[in-house]
Amino acid sequence: MNKTKKQIVFEAAAKLFMEKGYLAASMRELAERVGLEQASSLYNHLKSKEDVLRKICLENADKFIKGIDEIERIKNDPITQIKALIHLHINIAAEDPTSVTVFNDEWRHLSEPYLSDFLAKRRNYENRFKAIIEKGIQTEVFKAIDPTVAFYTILTSVRWIHYWYKPERNISIEKLESDIFDLLVKGLQKE
Amino acid sequence: MNKTKKQIVFEAAAKLFMEKGYLAASMRELAERVGLEQASSLYNHLKSKEDVLRKICLENADKFIKGIDEIERIKNDPITQIKALIHLHINIAAEDPTSVTVFNDEWRHLSEPYLSDFLAKRRNYENRFKAIIEKGIQTEVFKAIDPTVAFYTILTSVRWIHYWYKPERNISIEKLESDIFDLLVKGLQKE
């Protein structure tokens, strides 16, 4: 299955945004990377630089929303739900690390009203993630630590997996998943 | 104790870098914020935009290096050392959240040779942090999970505390510290 030039351009843009950051990435360099001599030629394949960023941010936000929709629907107890959330973050990051990096690090360069839309989606996801932890604490499945601290510590450690996890490290994603689960849920210390 | 204009300019720059990102922060806006009409007037107080970034990155890198120096010197067992590392990250972040945010998020805009210097320092710190975890695993104080996974999961969760921890949340830094320690070392799950 051949990629369209549009797909090639969008993927190269995501990679460039990841490597240099959105602002430092120039349309002229993007053109070079896809074999075009002129930046102006890019505009047959995309509407604007920000439009590319918008699509990346939106796509990934939707992946997380869909993921937590299903977790809330299918799973019941907080432990299983946390396990599924870790699974969700790792799988999204492993599937398309470039795109998820841009989503995580460059969303703040969205202009309004896209920025507000994005933040609303993110808040929605985070509130639901946090509610799962709160339920676990209330039902005494989890320790009585501050729910905000627990929530952000867990979210932060799974949110930036793409920063360091490279398949070259010879850790399978199954091992990654179960080690992170063991660490966060059962603790680093041996009994 | 009065602040010199230089201090005022440097602090405003750090805040601007944090709020907009280094590249999006302009010298013209910085001038406005410190009550100067012209960006050119700033150059009496700083050498260049990047020079400000360099100082921020270097200062914070040194704080972490000094911190781990002392931890290696004074503490013995891995559990106490991990506790002290969590303490270190939280204290540095609480002391000057603006500066540590810029240090964490904007270092990649350093130019050579400063970038290489910075990365060397960071690698040094991370290797020593990781060695503490590895020692814990070898001496069977810690679980036999992959040391790289354990290291990055813990580092990531303490490295981005400044993203969400605000004193307004009414969590004291002592409580923050002990909750994060409980979560990471003893696990979220209740016995």
Place this chain on the structure above:
DNA sequence: GTCTATACGATGATAGAC
């Protein structure tokens, strides 16, 4: 120490020829 004036390059994007 702050100002005016200015140099100089890079940026995203558009119009129109081919």
Place this chain on the structure above:
DNA sequence: GTCTATCATCGTATAGAC
């Protein structure tokens, strides 16, 4: 679909008057 030509704007930074 790619090119040439071009635009308006903004970026950091310097020289020199006051």
